[in-house]
Amino acid sequence: MGFLHLPGLGKAHFHEYGSGQKPLLAFHGYGMTGKQFHVLDQSVLPRYHIYGFDHFFHGESRLDGWTEQQILSGMPKAMVRSYMEEWFKLYGRQRFSVMGYSIGANLALILVEEYADMIDDIILMAPDGLAVFKGFHFILHNKLGRAIFRTATKSKWLAPFLVKSVKRVGVIDESLYKIAYNEIDTEQKRLDTYYTLNLIRQLKPDVQKVAQLINQHKIKCLLIFGKHDKLFPKSAAMPFLGMLDNAEVHEVELGHWLVTKALDEYLVK
Structure with a gap:
C-alpha cells in the first residue's frame, strides 16, 4: 500500500x-x-x-x-x-x-x-x-434536488425516510436499502455521502x-x-x-x- x-x-x-x-x-x-x-x-x-x-x-x-x-x-x-x-x-x-x-x-x-x-x-x-442515472442527476444537478440532498444530510430523520420511501416504490431493493441505510445512520456518514457524490459530480x-x-x-x-x-x-x-x-x-x-x-x-x- x-x-x-x-x-x-x-x-x-x-x-x-x-x-x-x-x-x-x-x-x-x-x-x-x-x-x-x-x-x-x-x-x-x-x-x-x-x-x-x-x-x-x-x-x-x-x-x-x-x-x-x-x-x-x-x-x-x-x-x-x-x-x-x-x-x-x-x-x-x-x-x-x-x-x-x-x-x-x-x-x-x-x-x-x-x-x-x-x-x-x-x-x-x-x-x-x-x-x-436519474436519481443521482436529480440530487447533483437539479436545483431542487441539490437543496433536498443538502437538507437530508443535516437531518436525522429525513435521509432514512427518503431511503425507505424509494424502497417502498421499488426504486431500490432490500439489499440496496441495507447498503444505503448503513451509510446514513450517523451525521458523519451522511456528510461523507454528500461530499463524495458532489466531489465526483463532474466525472x-x-x-x-x-x-x-x-x-x-x-x-x-x-x-x-x-x-x-x-x-x-x-x-x-x-x-x-x-x-x-x-x-x-x-x-x-x-x-x-x-x-x-x-x-x-x-x-x-
Missing part, C-alpha cells in the same frame, strides 16, 4: 494485492475501499497486480485544503489524469489495465479516454457512467469517445451486470454496448451488490 500525492487534490491511498504481473488500477464502489476486489481471488487476482484506490472520503485518502464550496462544485475531470501521471512517476511509464465497480467505473472510463493507447484491459462491474465519461477508443486500440473489454440490479442494469448500458465491436458481456443472477465470492466463482467457471 502507499499514497499518490496528486497536485491540487490531495493524497490518494492505494492497496496492493494480486499475484499476477500485469498492473491494474482499480476503483471501488461507494462505502467500500480499494481492498474491495480482494474477494476475486480465483478469477482476477491471479492475473493482475492490483492497485486499488480509496475514493476521497473513504479509507485513508484525504483532500488537501479543499473548501466546502470547492467540494460541492466537484473535482474537475482533467484531474483524473494526475492519478496516472503520479503512478508513472513511482512505477515507470508502462502499459496497464483498469477496473471499476459502480461509481468507480467513472474513473476507469475517464482513464480510457486519456490513455487508451496504453491500456490492455478494462473490467467494468455494475458500472456507473454508461448512462444517466462523467464521454461514452461515445470511450467506445471508439476501445475499438480503435482493441482494448479487451469485460462488462458484468447484475440481472436484478436496479441502479445500473444492463438495459441502461445497451447503447454503449452496441457501439463496441468485441466486448465480453455477462449478466449474472445478482443485484447491484456484485463484487462477491459468487461472482468470483462465476468468472472462474
Whole structure:
C-alpha cells in the first residue's frame, strides 16, 4: 500500500494485492475501499497486480485544503489524469489495465479516454457512467434536488425516510436499502455521502469517445451486470454496448451488490 500525492487534490491511498504481473488500477464502489476486489481471488487476482484506490472520503485518502464550496462544485475531470501521471512517476511509464465497480467505473472510463493507447484491459462491474442515472442527476444537478440532498444530510430523520420511501416504490431493493441505510445512520456518514457524490459530480465519461477508443486500440473489454440490479442494469448500458465491436458481456443472477465470492466463482467457471 502507499499514497499518490496528486497536485491540487490531495493524497490518494492505494492497496496492493494480486499475484499476477500485469498492473491494474482499480476503483471501488461507494462505502467500500480499494481492498474491495480482494474477494476475486480465483478469477482476477491471479492475473493482475492490483492497485486499488480509496475514493476521497473513504479509507485513508484525504483532500488537501479543499473548501466546502470547492467540494460541492466537484473535482474537475482533467484531474483524473494526475492519478496516472503520479503512478508513472513511482512505477515507470508502462502499459496497464483498469477496473471499476459502480461509481468507480467513472474513473476507469475517464482513464480510457486519456490513455487508451496504453491500456490492455478494462473490467467494468455494475458500472456507473454508461448512462444517466436519474436519481443521482436529480440530487447533483437539479436545483431542487441539490437543496433536498443538502437538507437530508443535516437531518436525522429525513435521509432514512427518503431511503425507505424509494424502497417502498421499488426504486431500490432490500439489499440496496441495507447498503444505503448503513451509510446514513450517523451525521458523519451522511456528510461523507454528500461530499463524495458532489466531489465526483463532474466525472462523467464521454461514452461515445470511450467506445471508439476501445475499438480503435482493441482494448479487451469485460462488462458484468447484475440481472436484478436496479441502479445500473444492463438495459441502461445497451447503447454503449452496441457501439463496441468485441466486448465480453455477462449478466449474472445478482443485484447491484456484485463484487462477491459468487461472482468470483462465476468468472472462474
